[in-house]
Amino acid sequence: MTDQERQELLNELLDRQNSGGLKPKDRFDIPPQDMPEQDANARRRNVSEVALGYTETQARIEAMRCLQCKTAPCVQGCPVRIRIPDFVGAIAKGQYDQALDIIKENSLLPAVCGRVCPQEVQCQEKCTVGLKFKDVSKAVSIGRLERFVADRADSVAQPDKGAPRGEGVPPSRVTVPAVAPSTGKxxxxxxxxxxxxxxxxxxxxxxxxxxxxxxxxxxxxxxxxxxxxxxxxxxxxxxxxxxxxxxxxxxxxxxxxxxxxxxxxxxxxxxxxxxxxxxxxxLPSFMGIEGESLVGVYSANEYLTRANLMKAYRFGSGADTPIALSKRVAVVGGGNVAMDAARTAVRLGAEKVYLIYRRTESEMPARVEEVHHAKQEGVEFHLLQSPKRIIGNDDAHATAIECLRYELGEPDDSGRRRPMAIPGSEFRIDVDTVIIAIGNQxxxxxxxxxxxxxxxxxxxxxxxxxxxxxxxxxxxxxxxxxxxxxxxxxxxxxxxxxxxxxxxxxxxxx
Ligand SMILES: Cc1cc2nc3c(=O)[nH]c(=O)nc-3n(C[C@H](O)[C@H](O)[C@H](O)COP(=O)(O)OP(=O)(O)OC[C@H]3O[C@@H](n4cnc5c(N)ncnc54)[C@H](O)[C@@H]3O)c2cc1C
Ligand code: SF4
Incomplete structure (x- = not known):
């Protein structure tokens, strides 16, 4: 859909809204609005934000998909019980400040939560629109709408080559909450x-x-x-x-x-x-396998901290803590942390990044969006595999991982099917870096x-x-x-x- 088509659609929806209102069927017919993204090839070489945020037109169209359900099942799915139909309804009317005020009653960091909350297993999972289509990706995009109103208010500067942001974003007008007189405590x-x-x-x-x-x-x-x-x-x-x-x-x-x-x-x-x-x-967890103390083996925490906090991606220019240049990287794990580590390795210039996970994609705890983005950026998924040991050279540098193939058995305590190693299925992958992302304690x-x-x-x-x-x-x-x-x-x-x-x-x- 072009910008002009979108604007025409919004005008038509507003006309119909003003003359008699939109019926649930009309709202089901409104196409879900995709979030604009940075091109996958371009973003492999920069650290700027991938998802670019809704334009005002997109936000209002998306908000009009909401049925304003009386029982508001989406609110039951929100851990802090934001009044979702009310803030979405305010966006549909173009009342963005009011929408933000409603969100801020329960959530102090909407620009953060609009980006990183796993909405697809919280509010959006319960949304009547997604349930009607039997597809959570067709639910009202509550998180994107939350991000839209927060960004519009905060007008965040993007430090590393600002990616384009939504249309009509005014300059910063963050308000400082009032503080009561001193209690002396x-x-x-x-x-x-x-x-x-x-x-x-x-x-x-x-x-x-x-x-x-x-x-x-x-x-x-x-x-x-x-x-x-x-x-x-x-x-x-x-x-x-x-x-x-x-x-x-x-x-x-x-x-x-x-x-x-x-x-x-x-x-x-x-x-x-x-x-x-x-x-x-x-505190990162390790696997307890041979070779985990070799040079080139990181916990995801260390790897990400070097890259994010110490700006290792700037290499020679201004990195407090440099990071070794890797050519072939194996990331072990299937959660958000593993996706973040793999996608960071891509941006740091690795030629090959393998994601090794011992179950299948449907059991992966990572957000669907992150899995999708990682694949788009060229991360190779090795499913039903797990390292048995990490192999090093005489200088104690990691050079390969030996993996076992797995199959799924009966569900375990987590409700997911238990991965079981297939005896004798060992094989090797040549790598120079291994990042362990199997959890934190x-x-x-x-x-x-x-x-x-x-x-x-x-x-x-x-x-x-x-x-x-x-x-x-x-x-x-x-x-x-x-x-x-x-x-x-x-x-x-x-x-x-x-x-x-x-x-x-x-x-x-x-
Ligand atoms: C790589 C990664 C990706 C994630 N992605 C998502 C996501 O997409 N969505 C999502 O909702 N959640 C995500 N999470 C989880 C989420 O970030 C955490 O659940 C959340 O940040 C926990 O918040 P917290 O308030 O407990 O403090 P934390 O964010 O854990 O911060 C604790 C702070 O305490 C400091 N600290 C620790 N010990 C001491 C000490 N002794 N003295 C002083 N300071 C100390 C630490 O340095 C740290 O700054 C992710 C986590 C990781 C690691
Ligand atoms: S469940 Fe979906 S359609 Fe119903 S009020 Fe919430 S966001 Fe709107």
Whole structure:
């Protein structure tokens, strides 16, 4: 559909809307709007954002596909219960500021969530339109609409060769939330991921003095060091951090809580009245196979951190931590992290990137969109295969992986069919780099340095429904509680913990 055809369609829909309204059948007939994307070949050699966002015309047409269901099943699928029909309805009417206000009632980071939330297994999975077509890809594109209104308001600058953005995007007009008069109470937030950003904003709004302690030199958590620029431009996260600073939140980087200061010291020596622990799940899992300590074998966390946070993709010019130039890369795993690592390897110039996964594509936990993009960019999928060992040369550099072929058996505890190795099916793939992306767990540092804090057997902090931990005045949320989860779930927990902190501090004697 050309831009002109789209404009004509929108005009016709508006005319019909004004004269008698659109019936459900009319709305089913509206074609779903695809998101414009950077060309697959061009994007193999840059880190600019792949998905370019809806134009205003596309957003309004897409919003008109919504039936405004009375029961709003989409809201049930949203972890933070955004009033989806209301914000989508506002977009259909061209009331974008109102749409953003509705989203912000429940979600503080719409530009982030509109990009990285797995909508196809949340709100969009429940959408009546997708169910009618028996195809979730035909559901109302709630995430893209959320992104549209957020981008329109934030007008994010793209740092690495700005990709074209939606039409009619005005300059930045980010509003700084109002802050209540000082309560004289101090809140420490440990870590600066999405849960922490929300917890910091909500406790600061209540008038507390809030300090965020971050181990890295840059705040933002996984949104900055893990998720690549081509999926989530860092300027967006930076905007949110700047908003926190304008609210008066103090952000202190290069502080590893548990080493620089313990949780107990924050409470007893530094005078904090409450501490929120949002340190995520940053400890990578390995396979425990021969050859994992060879040169050229990375965890996906290390690889992505070098590329994203340390800007290794700039090679000689300005990379804090360089990365070896790889020709043949094997990425092991089938989740979003594996896709991010494989697509980053493509952009860093690898000639061949193999994605090795021991189940089939239908069991892959990665988002369908990410799988699609990875294939478009030339990542080769090796399914029903898994490494048995990594082979090295005399200099201890990885040179090949020996894999086994797999078949699927009965479903296991995860509900997915269990992969079973086929004996004698060994074969080799020549590689110079292996990236292990099979999952992350809780880092044990807080556990080792905080006696009195209760953890479960996986190393996650135990909390009650208001996210109080076993230590008075200490709260926790995000991946350190949930295990490796999602941005929106971490944000939701940041909000719950902040509400508990605000209530507890209000009840506390001065
Ligand atoms: C590569 C990758 C891709 C992902 N893609 C998606 C996606 O597309 N969609 C999605 O919804 N989710 C995705 N996730 C998951 C999502 O990013 C996380 O669930 C979410 O960021 C967790 O938020 P959090 O608030 O727990 O903190 P995190 O984002 O985990 O941040 C924790 C912060 O705490 C800091 N920290 C750790 N220990 C200490 C300490 N001792 N002292 C001080 N600071 C400390 C860390 O440096 C980090 O900055 C992805 C994860 C990864 C790794
Ligand atoms: S379920 Fe789909 S069609 Fe119904 S209100 Fe939600 S977004 Fe609109």
């Amino acid at each position: 101090k809140v420490a937030i440990v870590g600066s991921g999405p849960g922490s950003i929300v917890a910091a904003a909500d406790t600061r709004r209540a008038g507390h003095k809030v300090t965020v302690f971050e181990a890295f030199h840059k705040p933002g958590g996984v949104m900055v060091y893990g998720i690549p620029e081509f999926r989530l431009p860092k300027a967006i996260v930076q905007d949110e951090i700047e908003t926190l600073k304008k609210m008066g939140v103090q952000i202190v980087t290069n502080v590893v809580v548990g080493r620089t200061r313990t949780i107990e010291q924050l409470m007893t020596e530094d005078g904090f009245d409450a501490v929120y622990i949002g340190v995520g799940a940053g 809780a880092n044990p540092l807080i556990r080792q340095t905080t006696p009195g804090l209760e953890f479960n057997k996986w190393g996650n902090i135990v909390v009650d429904e208001n996210l109080h931990t076993s230590m008075p005045g200490v709260y926790a949320g995000g991946d350190i509680v949930l295990g490796a989860a999602t941005v929106i779930l971490a944000m939701g927990q940041g909000r719950i913990a902040a509400a508990a902190i605000n209530a507890d501090l209000a009840a506390k004697k001065p």
